[in-house]
Amino acid sequence: MSDAVLDTLTQQEYQHGFVTDIDTDSIPAGLSEDVVRLISGKKGEPEWLLEWRLKAYRHWLTMTEPNWARVTYPAIDYQKIVYYAAPKSAKDGAPKSLADVDPELIAMYEKLGVPLKEREILAGVAVDAVIDSVSVATTFKDKLASLGIIFCSFSEAVREHPDLVKKYLGSVVPSSDNFFAALNSAVFSDGSFCFIPKGVRCPMELSTYFRINQADTGQFERTLIVAEERAVVSYLEGCTAPKRDTNQLHAAVVELVALDDAQIKYSTVQNWYPGDRNGKGGIYNFVTKRGKCAGKNSRISWTQVETGSAITWKYPSCILLGDGSVGEFYSVALANNYQQADTGTKMIHIGKNTRSTIVSKGISAGHGQNTYRGAVTIMKNAEGARNYSQCDSLLIGDQCGAHTFPYIEVKNSSATLEHEASTSKIGEDQLFYCRQRGLSAEDAVSLIVNGFAKRVLKELPMEFAVEAQKLLGVSLEGSVG
Amino acid sequence: MNLLEITNLHAAIEEDGTEILKGIDLVIRPGEVHALMGPNGSGKSTLAHVLSGRPGYTVTQGGALFQGKDLLAMPAEIRAREGVFLAFQYPVEIPGVSNTYFLRTAVNTVRKHRGQPELDAIDFLALLDEKAKLVEMEESLLNRSVNEGFSGGEKKRNEVLQMAILDPKLAILDETDSGLDIDALRIAAAGVNALRDGARGMLVITHYQRLLDYIVPDFVHVLADGKIVKSGDKNLAKELEAKGYSWIEKEAGQAASAAAGAGGR
Numbered sequence: 001m002s003d004a005v006l007d008t009l010t011q012q013e014y015q016h017g018f019v020t021d022i023d024t025d026s027i028p029a030g031l032s033e034d035v036v037r038l039i040s041g042k043k044g045e046p047e048w049l050l051e052w053r054l055k056a057y058r059h060w061l062t063m064t065e066p067n068w069a070r071v072t073y074p075a076i077d078y079q080k081i082v083y084y085a086a087p088k089s090a091k092d093g094a095p096k097s098l099a100d101v102d103p104e105l106i107a108m109y110e111k112l113g114v115p116l117k118e119r120e121i122l123a124g125v126a127v128d129a130v131i132d133s134v135s136v137a138t139t140f141k142d143k144l145a146s147l148g149i150i151f152c153s154f155s156e157a158v159r160e161h162p163d164l165v166k167k168y169l170g171s172v173v174p175s176s177d178n179f180f181a182a183l184n185s186a187v188f189s190d191g192s193f194c195f196i197p198k199g200v201r202c203p204m205e206l207s208t209y210f211r212i213n214q215a216d217t218g219q220f221e222r223t224l225i226v227a228e229e230r231a232v233v234s235y236l237e238g239c240t241a242p243k244r245d246t247n248q249l250h251a252a253v254v255e256l257v258a259l260d261d262a263q264i265k266y267s268t269v270q271n272w273y274p275g276d277r278n279g280k281g282g283i284y285n286f287v288t289k290r291g292k293c294a295g296k297n298s299r300i301s302w303t304q305v306e307t308g309s310a311i312t313w314k315y316p317s318c319i320l321l322g323d324g325s326v327g328e329f330y331s332v333a334l335a336n337n338y339q340q341a342d343t344g345t346k347m348i349h350i351g352k353n354t355r356s357t358i359v360s361k362g363i364s365a366g367h368g369q370n371t372y373r374g375a376v377t378i379m380k381n382a383e384g385a386r387n388y389s390q391c392d393s394l395l396i397g398d399q400c401g402a403h404t405f406p407y408i409e410v411k412n413s414s415a416t417l418e419h420e421a422s423t424s425k426i427g428e429d430q431l432f433y434c435r436q437r438g439l440s441a442e443d444a445v446s447l448i449v450n451g452f453a454k455r456v457l458k459e460l461p462m463e464f465a466v467e468a469q470k471l472l473g474v475s476l477e478g479s480v481g
Numbered sequence: 482m483n484l485l486e487i488t489n490l491h492a493a494i495e496e497d498g499t500e501i502l503k504g505i506d507l508v509i510r511p512g513e514v515h516a517l518m519g520p521n522g523s524g525k526s527t528l529a530h531v532l533s534g535r536p537g538y539t540v541t542q543g544g545a546l547f548q549g550k551d552l553l554a555m556p557a558e559i560r561a562r563e564g565v566f567l568a569f570q571y572p573v574e575i576p577g578v579s580n581t582y583f584l585r586t587a588v589n590t591v592r593k594h595r596g597q598p599e600l601d602a603i604d605f606l607a608l609l610d611e612k613a614k615l616v617e618m619e620e621s622l623l624n625r626s627v628n629e630g631f632s633g634g635e636k637k638r639n640e641v642l643q644m645a646i647l648d649p650k651l652a653i654l655d656e657t658d659s660g661l662d663i664d665a666l667r668i669a670a671a672g673v674n675a676l677r678d679g680a681r682g683m684l685v686i687t688h689y690q691r692l693l694d695y696i697v698p699d700f701v702h703v704l705a706d707g708k709i710v711k712s713g714d715k716n717l718a719k720e721l722e723a724k725g726y727s728w729i730e731k732e733a734g735q736a737a738s739a740a741a742g743a744g745g746r
């Protein structure tokens with residue numbers, strides 16, 4: 001990313017001003033109706049949204065944390081979490097310069113080729129905003145606005161486009177959907193909102209990357225993307241460079257809505273702190289992502305490269321409601337050291353002639369445990385529905401594990417389903433073959449893993465794909481003797 | 482300087498300590514082609530693996546110098562970059578990695594090590610095109626994943642192609658003829674012969690004299706029970722073909738017991 005863009009990013013924080021405001025804010029740990037009211041109040045939200053949050057909170061109280069995933073972690077004390085945390089600044093202990101940052105992190109940036117300035121932001125260094133009179137982001141926003149596209153923070157959307165938010169919020173992931181979604185609905189801090197009007201093809205990849213400061217929306221992020229009839233949009237979430245984050249629990253919700261003939265492509269590269277070599281620390285990433293192909297012939301594609309987090313619990317799914325709609329899920333999940341990933345998708349075929357494709361590539365190394373969990377449901381009226389699933393696992397070393405749980409439920413006999421699965425191990429043979437041709441062991445692993453994940457990586461937007469490739473290599477460093 | 486100088490090399494399987502190589506002595510000078518023959522289990526492939534640095538073996542005695550440097554002290558990839566190439570008996574598949582990409586990565590890694598500039602895509606493709614003709618390799622195979630779905634013959638030709646591109650100083654061919662029909666053998670051998678240039682050394686490991694009709698060696702060695710028990714010129718291979726290995730093993734056995742007897746006195 002160029003310096004100009006970075007300057008813009010740092011400036012953006014300034015523009016939104018609230019960062020300085022909440023800097024002095026801090027609310028005590030714990031969750032109650034009062035806390036929900038406080039959060040809503042601080043954000044100046046309308047009454048309906050407060051009610052929505054409260055409803056979610058009350059429902060959450062009746063729910064229990066899910067325990068069916070193949071992950072283990074110590075019990076979370078929800079009363080010990082601070083639900084409204086101000087971003088760290090130099091005042092309260094954020095590193096003042098890169099010299100104060102964990103050298104291991106710096107080494108990682110080095111390997112990923114992250115530009116110097118960007119490193120400061122990613123490492124959470126309290127950067128003085130650089131004022132640049134011409135803002136690239138503003139130019140962007142103007143261009144998008146001229147097409148009628150809305151792309152802004154969730155808070156801004158609540159203020160500026162309340163009708164749209166009200167119409168679609170919770171329409172795909174109801175606030176009572178699951179434990180973590182309910183929690184998010186009660187206390188979500190901020191996130192992204194994106195609306196592509198009828199017939200508009202978004203001319204650029206939309207990326208939260210450009211809002212890197214805002215991305216510090218904390219643990220409870222909320223994203224809502226709506227593509228109206230014939231609209232087309234590609235959205236990138238995340239960043240290949242590792243981000244330091246003091247929040248252990250992340251429970252985000254992402255909702256996508258595609259109307260007739262609309263297409264949404266949602267790509268994620270997740271590289272949060274996975275914990276150290278011994279499994280200490282790391283983010284718990286408990287995310288609910290779901291898209292609704294509400295209109296006929298609509299299409300939603302999820303592509304994810306999950307290399308970070310200590311625990312990943314995530315099932316980007318598609319509700320294929322419109323006749324002829326298409327859902328796709330392409331995933332690479334990597335679990336190294338003591339990471340645990342339980343990830344997959346749900347494809348729910350409701351409309352006629354709906355199609356879905358699932359390609360999951362799990363990579364386990366070290367003591368990592370990688371689980372694919374997927375459900376394909378063909379409802380009664382889904383005449384002619386088709387699904388193709390492919391779940392492949394790659395093992396590196398002999399301490400790790402790969403697990404596959406494909407669930408299939410078919411209520412219409414005209415459906416066609418194919419399921420392929422494989423498990424392989426990076427053998428001494430492959431490694432030695434590469435080394436005999438001059439490649440270092442690490443380059444060899446990176447090469448083999450990228451070959452394994454190729455089918456998924458090629459679904460990513462070009463620039464992202466190159467970064468993701470590097471990331472896979474770096475994430476596996478030290479996984480072979 | 483000798484290209485390769487192996488002295489009293491003993492090596493065992495790491496896992497259980499079984500000694501496979503029991504004192505190998507061999508010198509290969511630049512430009513020489515040596516054939517290494519011997520019955521199953523005599524240690525031919527083990528020698529190839531130990532020289533190229535495959536994990537799983539322990540060198541218990543002796544050593545090997547490559548251009549005067551301690552070969553066995555180098556990690557496998559450094560040996561490769563220094564110019565030791567092993568054509569695998571069983572080439573390995575790497576799904577999802579195109580043959581062309583793999584080769585380019587390898588050649589540039591090797592070139593970098595040798596202080597040569599890396600090849601850009603255009604120069605590399607020109608080189609690939611030229612060398613692919615040597616082994617009559619079809620273009621479609623170059624774009625497929627490394628060795629994936631290749632026939633036995635295609636895999637071996639791919640090995641020779643890699644050798645041509647990586648331009649090693651010492652090529653070890655581990656049973657390159659196994660599993661090949663006569664046409665595939667002829668093509669692979671022609672590729673190898675084209676790489677004989679008076680400087681490159683070769684160690685050709687084979688069971689059968691057949692390969693040596695095509696790749697005519699300067700020297701032939703017979704390995705039995707972890708030792709070179711007889712050396713000669715190409716006629717030795719013909720003799721072996723006619724008489725089998727048993728007479729040599731017998732001869733070697735007598736020599737060994739005589740030596741043991743002598744030592745006992």
